[in-house]
Protein backbone atom coordinates (compact mmCIF):
# COMPACT_ATOMS: atom_id res chain seq x y z
CA UNK A 500 0.00 0.00 0.00
CA UNK A 501 1.23 3.50 -0.83
CA UNK A 502 1.90 5.81 2.10
CA UNK A 503 -0.12 9.02 2.02
CA UNK A 504 1.83 12.31 2.18
CA UNK A 505 0.30 12.92 5.64
CA UNK A 506 1.82 9.69 6.97
CA UNK A 507 5.19 10.56 5.53
CA UNK A 508 5.15 13.99 7.17
CA UNK A 509 4.61 12.46 10.58
CA UNK A 510 7.91 10.64 10.45
CA UNK A 511 10.95 12.38 11.96
CA UNK A 512 13.73 13.63 9.80
CA UNK A 513 16.79 11.53 10.45
CA UNK A 514 20.12 11.72 8.73
CA UNK A 515 22.70 8.98 9.10
CA UNK A 516 25.33 11.11 7.45
CA UNK A 517 27.49 13.78 8.97
CA UNK A 518 25.76 17.02 9.96
CA UNK A 519 25.29 19.68 7.27
CA UNK A 520 27.12 22.20 9.46
CA UNK A 521 29.86 22.08 12.03
CA UNK A 522 28.84 22.00 15.67
CA UNK A 523 31.00 22.94 18.62
CA UNK A 524 31.10 23.51 22.36
CA UNK A 525 29.62 26.91 23.35
CA UNK A 526 32.33 29.51 23.99
CA UNK A 527 30.35 31.44 26.59
CA UNK A 528 28.86 30.28 29.90
CA UNK A 529 25.11 30.03 29.72
CA UNK A 530 25.02 29.85 25.93
CA UNK A 531 22.06 27.74 24.84
CA UNK A 532 21.07 26.43 21.45
CA UNK A 533 18.48 24.25 19.69
CA UNK A 534 21.22 21.64 19.15
CA UNK A 535 22.23 19.06 21.76
CA UNK A 536 25.42 17.05 22.00
CA UNK A 537 24.37 13.66 23.41
CA UNK A 538 27.01 11.21 24.64
CA UNK A 539 26.67 7.56 25.62
CA UNK A 540 24.35 6.48 22.85
CA UNK A 541 24.71 5.72 19.14
CA UNK A 542 25.17 2.91 16.59
CA UNK A 543 28.33 1.57 18.32
CA UNK A 544 26.23 0.60 21.36
CA UNK A 545 23.34 -0.81 19.31
CA UNK A 546 21.18 2.35 19.16
CA UNK A 547 20.43 3.63 15.68
CA UNK A 548 19.89 7.31 14.93
CA UNK A 549 16.26 6.36 14.33
CA UNK A 550 15.98 4.89 17.88
CA UNK A 551 17.47 8.09 19.32
CA UNK A 552 15.18 10.30 17.22
CA UNK A 553 12.10 8.39 18.42
CA UNK A 554 12.95 9.42 22.01
CA UNK A 555 13.98 13.02 21.35
CA UNK A 556 11.10 13.80 18.95
CA UNK A 557 8.72 13.71 21.94
CA UNK A 558 10.07 17.14 22.95
CA UNK A 559 9.62 18.94 19.64
CA UNK A 560 10.28 19.00 15.92
CA UNK A 561 13.67 17.56 14.96
CA UNK A 562 15.89 18.79 12.14
CA UNK A 563 17.90 15.61 12.39
CA UNK A 564 20.16 13.29 14.38
CA UNK A 565 23.77 13.20 13.23
CA UNK A 566 26.95 11.43 14.30
CA UNK A 567 28.92 13.99 16.37
CA UNK A 568 32.20 12.28 15.48
CA UNK A 569 33.53 8.89 14.34
CA UNK A 570 33.04 7.21 17.75
CA UNK A 571 29.51 5.95 17.11
CA UNK A 572 28.63 6.80 20.74
CA UNK A 573 28.09 10.56 20.46
CA UNK A 574 25.40 12.29 18.41
CA UNK A 575 24.07 15.73 17.68
CA UNK A 576 20.32 16.05 18.10
CA UNK A 577 19.17 19.18 16.29
CA UNK A 578 15.76 20.74 17.03
CA UNK A 579 14.06 23.45 15.05
CA UNK A 580 13.55 25.54 18.20
CA UNK A 581 15.33 26.26 21.44
CA UNK A 582 12.41 25.43 23.78
CA UNK A 583 12.33 21.81 22.58
CA UNK A 584 16.06 21.40 23.21
CA UNK A 585 15.69 22.87 26.70
CA UNK A 586 12.79 20.50 27.48
CA UNK A 587 14.79 17.47 26.29
CA UNK A 588 17.83 18.60 28.29
CA UNK A 589 15.71 18.94 31.48
CA UNK A 590 14.07 15.55 31.04
CA UNK A 591 16.94 13.40 29.76
CA UNK A 592 20.31 14.70 30.94
CA UNK A 593 22.01 12.40 33.44
CA UNK A 594 19.03 10.04 33.60
CA UNK A 595 19.00 6.36 32.65
CA UNK A 596 16.75 6.23 29.58
CA UNK A 597 14.62 3.07 29.52
CA UNK A 598 13.83 3.43 25.79
CA UNK A 599 17.55 3.59 25.01
CA UNK A 600 18.61 0.38 26.75
CA UNK A 601 18.66 2.03 30.21
CA UNK A 602 21.76 4.02 29.29
CA UNK A 603 22.47 7.31 31.13
CA UNK A 604 22.73 10.12 28.65
CA UNK A 605 25.21 12.96 29.01
CA UNK A 606 23.80 16.03 27.25
CA UNK A 607 25.12 19.54 26.68
CA UNK A 608 24.23 22.34 24.28
CA UNK A 609 26.12 22.45 21.02
CA UNK A 610 26.30 25.54 18.83
CA UNK A 611 26.36 25.76 15.08
CA UNK A 612 29.63 27.22 13.91
CA UNK A 613 28.96 29.17 10.75
CA UNK A 614 31.69 28.56 8.22
CA UNK A 615 33.05 31.86 6.82
CA UNK A 616 34.06 30.16 3.55
CA UNK A 617 30.46 28.98 3.02
CA UNK A 618 29.17 32.52 3.52
CA UNK A 619 31.73 34.02 1.13
CA UNK A 620 31.11 31.33 -1.49
CA UNK A 621 27.35 31.87 -1.19
CA UNK A 622 27.54 35.60 -1.88
CA UNK A 623 30.24 35.24 -4.54
CA UNK A 624 27.95 32.90 -6.47
CA UNK A 625 25.19 35.55 -6.50
CA UNK A 626 25.07 38.81 -8.51
CA UNK A 627 26.72 41.89 -7.00
CA UNK A 628 25.50 45.48 -7.56
CA UNK A 629 28.41 47.78 -8.36
CA UNK A 630 28.57 51.12 -6.55
CA UNK A 631 31.30 53.71 -7.26
CA UNK A 632 33.96 52.03 -5.08
CA UNK A 633 32.46 48.88 -3.64
CA UNK A 634 29.98 46.12 -4.44
CA UNK A 635 26.79 45.31 -2.51
CA UNK A 636 24.00 42.76 -2.27
CA UNK A 637 20.70 43.22 -0.46
CA UNK A 638 18.42 40.53 0.93
CA UNK A 639 15.01 40.85 2.61
CA UNK A 640 14.59 44.47 1.53
CA UNK A 641 16.68 46.60 -0.80
CA UNK A 642 18.47 49.54 0.78
CA UNK A 643 18.20 52.56 -1.56
CA UNK A 644 21.29 54.74 -1.19
CA UNK A 645 19.66 57.80 -2.82
CA UNK A 646 17.00 58.08 -0.09
CA UNK A 647 19.10 56.28 2.58
CA UNK A 648 16.07 54.11 3.34
CA UNK A 649 14.37 50.85 2.43
CA UNK A 650 11.25 50.39 0.36
CA UNK A 651 9.14 48.49 2.89
CA UNK A 652 6.46 47.83 0.27
CA UNK A 653 8.86 45.72 -1.78
CA UNK A 654 9.96 42.68 0.15
CA UNK A 655 12.60 40.61 -1.67
CA UNK A 656 11.70 37.49 0.34
CA UNK A 657 13.04 35.81 3.44
CA UNK A 658 16.70 36.00 4.38
CA UNK A 659 18.62 33.28 2.50
CA UNK A 660 19.18 29.89 4.11
CA UNK A 661 23.00 30.26 3.99
CA UNK A 662 22.52 32.80 6.79
CA UNK A 663 20.67 30.43 9.16
CA UNK A 664 23.74 29.24 11.14
CA UNK A 665 24.79 32.89 11.62
CA UNK A 666 21.31 33.92 12.82
CA UNK A 667 21.16 30.94 15.16
CA UNK A 668 24.60 31.78 16.57
CA UNK A 669 23.53 35.40 17.18
CA UNK A 670 20.32 34.44 18.96
CA UNK A 671 22.05 31.85 21.18
CA UNK A 672 24.69 34.27 22.47
CA UNK A 673 23.93 35.59 25.98
CA UNK A 674 25.75 38.86 25.22
CA UNK A 675 22.97 39.65 22.75
CA UNK A 676 20.18 38.82 25.18
CA UNK A 677 17.77 41.34 23.60
CA UNK A 678 18.45 39.92 20.17
CA UNK A 679 16.17 36.88 20.38
CA UNK A 680 13.13 39.14 20.63
CA UNK A 681 13.83 40.83 17.31
CA UNK A 682 13.62 39.01 14.03
CA UNK A 683 16.31 40.35 11.72
CA UNK A 684 14.87 40.68 8.22
CA UNK A 685 17.32 42.76 6.18
CA UNK A 686 20.85 41.90 5.10
CA UNK A 687 23.28 44.14 3.24
CA UNK A 688 26.51 42.54 2.08
CA UNK A 689 29.30 45.04 1.37
CA UNK A 690 32.53 44.13 -0.39
CA UNK A 691 35.30 46.70 0.18
CA UNK A 692 38.51 46.45 -1.89
CA UNK A 693 41.69 47.25 0.13
CA UNK A 694 41.82 50.96 0.98
CA UNK A 695 38.11 51.58 0.38
CA UNK A 696 36.05 52.76 3.35
CA UNK A 697 32.64 54.19 4.08
CA UNK A 698 31.76 57.83 4.74
CA UNK A 699 30.54 58.82 8.22
CA UNK A 700 26.83 58.22 8.68
CA UNK A 701 24.11 57.23 11.12
CA UNK A 702 21.83 54.53 9.72
CA UNK A 703 18.50 56.31 9.13
CA UNK A 704 16.47 55.98 12.33
CA UNK A 705 13.16 55.46 10.54
CA UNK A 706 14.66 52.72 8.33
CA UNK A 707 15.83 50.24 10.96
CA UNK A 708 15.17 49.21 14.54
CA UNK A 709 17.74 49.55 17.32
CA UNK A 710 20.05 46.54 16.91
CA UNK A 711 22.48 46.58 13.98
CA UNK A 712 24.86 43.65 13.61
CA UNK A 713 27.87 43.63 11.34
CA UNK A 714 29.88 40.48 10.68
CA UNK A 715 33.35 41.08 9.20
CA UNK A 716 34.79 38.43 6.88
CA UNK A 717 37.92 38.07 4.73
CA UNK A 718 39.95 41.20 5.67
CA UNK A 719 39.92 43.45 8.76
CA UNK A 720 39.11 47.15 9.10
CA UNK A 721 38.96 49.98 11.61
CA UNK A 722 35.55 51.40 12.34
CA UNK A 723 35.52 54.84 13.84
CA UNK A 724 32.59 56.20 15.85
CA UNK A 725 32.08 59.96 16.03
CA UNK A 726 29.81 61.93 18.30
CA UNK A 727 29.49 65.43 16.97
CA UNK A 728 28.96 68.28 19.42
CA UNK A 729 25.36 69.31 19.09
CA UNK A 730 24.75 71.24 22.29
CA UNK A 731 23.81 68.03 24.10
CA UNK A 732 25.95 66.71 26.94
CA UNK A 733 28.83 64.65 25.62
CA UNK A 734 28.72 61.07 26.89
CA UNK A 735 30.98 60.26 29.82
CA UNK A 736 33.69 57.90 28.63
CA UNK A 737 37.18 57.05 29.86
CA UNK A 738 39.40 59.93 28.75
CA UNK A 739 42.23 57.61 27.72
CA UNK A 740 40.12 56.04 24.97
CA UNK A 741 38.63 59.22 23.57
CA UNK A 742 40.28 61.74 21.33
CA UNK A 743 38.75 65.13 20.81
CA UNK A 744 39.75 66.31 17.38
CA UNK A 745 39.07 69.03 14.89
CA UNK A 746 37.57 67.34 11.85
CA UNK A 747 39.76 67.96 8.81
CA UNK A 748 36.71 67.69 6.56
CA UNK A 749 34.27 70.16 8.02
CA UNK A 750 35.97 71.87 10.96
CA UNK A 751 33.28 70.71 13.38
CA UNK A 752 34.15 69.26 16.73
CA UNK A 753 33.56 65.68 17.61
CA UNK A 754 34.84 63.00 19.90
CA UNK A 755 35.78 59.66 18.48
CA UNK A 756 36.38 56.07 19.38
CA UNK A 757 37.97 53.65 16.97
CA UNK A 758 37.34 49.91 17.06
CA UNK A 759 39.40 47.27 15.26
CA UNK A 760 37.18 44.71 13.52
CA UNK A 761 39.15 41.54 12.77
CA UNK A 762 37.81 38.95 10.31
CA UNK A 763 35.12 36.72 11.86
CA UNK A 764 34.17 39.34 14.46
CA UNK A 765 30.59 40.42 15.02
CA UNK A 766 29.90 44.05 15.93
CA UNK A 767 26.64 45.12 17.57
CA UNK A 768 25.69 48.79 17.28
CA UNK A 769 22.75 49.72 19.52
CA UNK A 770 21.38 52.46 21.78
CA UNK A 771 23.42 55.65 21.84
CA UNK A 772 26.03 54.21 19.43
CA UNK A 773 23.29 53.40 16.92
CA UNK A 774 21.22 56.59 17.26
CA UNK A 775 23.69 59.37 18.13
CA UNK A 776 27.16 58.35 16.90
CA UNK A 777 28.22 58.37 13.27
CA UNK A 778 30.12 55.29 12.10
CA UNK A 779 32.86 55.55 9.56
CA UNK A 780 35.45 53.32 7.90
CA UNK A 781 38.56 55.36 7.04
CA UNK A 782 39.83 55.03 3.48
CA UNK A 783 43.23 53.58 4.45
CA UNK A 784 45.30 50.64 3.18
CA UNK A 785 47.13 50.47 6.50
CA UNK A 786 45.64 50.86 9.98
CA UNK A 787 47.48 51.39 13.26
CA UNK A 788 46.07 49.37 16.14
CA UNK A 789 47.70 49.85 19.56
CA UNK A 790 50.94 50.84 17.85
CA UNK A 791 50.86 47.82 15.49
CA UNK A 792 50.60 48.30 11.77
CA UNK A 793 47.81 46.21 10.24
CA UNK A 794 47.66 46.02 6.47
CA UNK A 795 44.24 45.67 4.85
CA UNK A 796 45.70 43.10 2.50
CA UNK A 797 42.53 41.54 1.15
CA UNK A 798 39.00 42.67 0.52
CA UNK A 799 36.69 42.98 3.50
CA UNK A 800 33.19 41.53 3.13
CA UNK A 801 30.69 42.61 5.76
CA UNK A 802 27.25 41.19 6.47
CA UNK A 803 25.11 43.90 8.07
CA UNK A 804 21.93 42.53 9.63
CA UNK A 805 19.06 44.75 10.68
CA UNK A 806 15.32 44.73 11.34
CA UNK A 807 13.32 47.05 9.10
CA UNK A 808 11.25 49.54 11.12
CA UNK A 809 7.56 49.76 10.31
CA UNK A 810 6.46 52.63 12.62
CA UNK A 811 8.11 55.87 13.72
CA UNK A 812 11.40 55.91 15.64
CA UNK A 813 10.96 56.87 19.30
CA UNK A 814 14.63 57.16 20.28
CA UNK A 815 16.02 59.54 22.90
CA UNK A 816 18.07 61.47 20.33
CA UNK A 817 15.60 63.71 18.46
CA UNK A 818 18.44 65.87 17.09
CA UNK A 819 19.55 62.91 14.92
CA UNK A 820 16.10 61.45 14.26
CA UNK A 821 14.35 61.79 10.89
CA UNK A 822 11.08 60.60 12.48
CA UNK A 823 10.93 63.93 14.42
CA UNK A 824 11.54 66.24 11.46
Ligand SMILES: O=C(O)CCC(=O)C(=O)O
Pocket residue numbers: 687689697702713714778801803
Ligand atom coordinates in the same frame (compact mmCIF):
# COMPACT_ATOMS: atom_id res chain seq x y z
O1 LIG B 1 30.62 47.39 6.57
C1 LIG B 1 30.15 47.55 7.67
O2 LIG B 1 30.50 46.89 8.66
C2 LIG B 1 29.13 48.64 7.93
C3 LIG B 1 28.18 48.91 6.81
C4 LIG B 1 27.27 50.04 7.15
O3 LIG B 1 27.51 50.82 8.02
C5 LIG B 1 26.01 50.20 6.44
O4 LIG B 1 25.73 49.46 5.47
O5 LIG B 1 25.21 51.09 6.84
Ligand SMILES: [Fe+2]
Pocket residue numbers: 700701702778
Ligand atom coordinates in the same frame (compact mmCIF):
# COMPACT_ATOMS: atom_id res chain seq x y z
FE1 LIG C 1 25.83 51.98 8.63
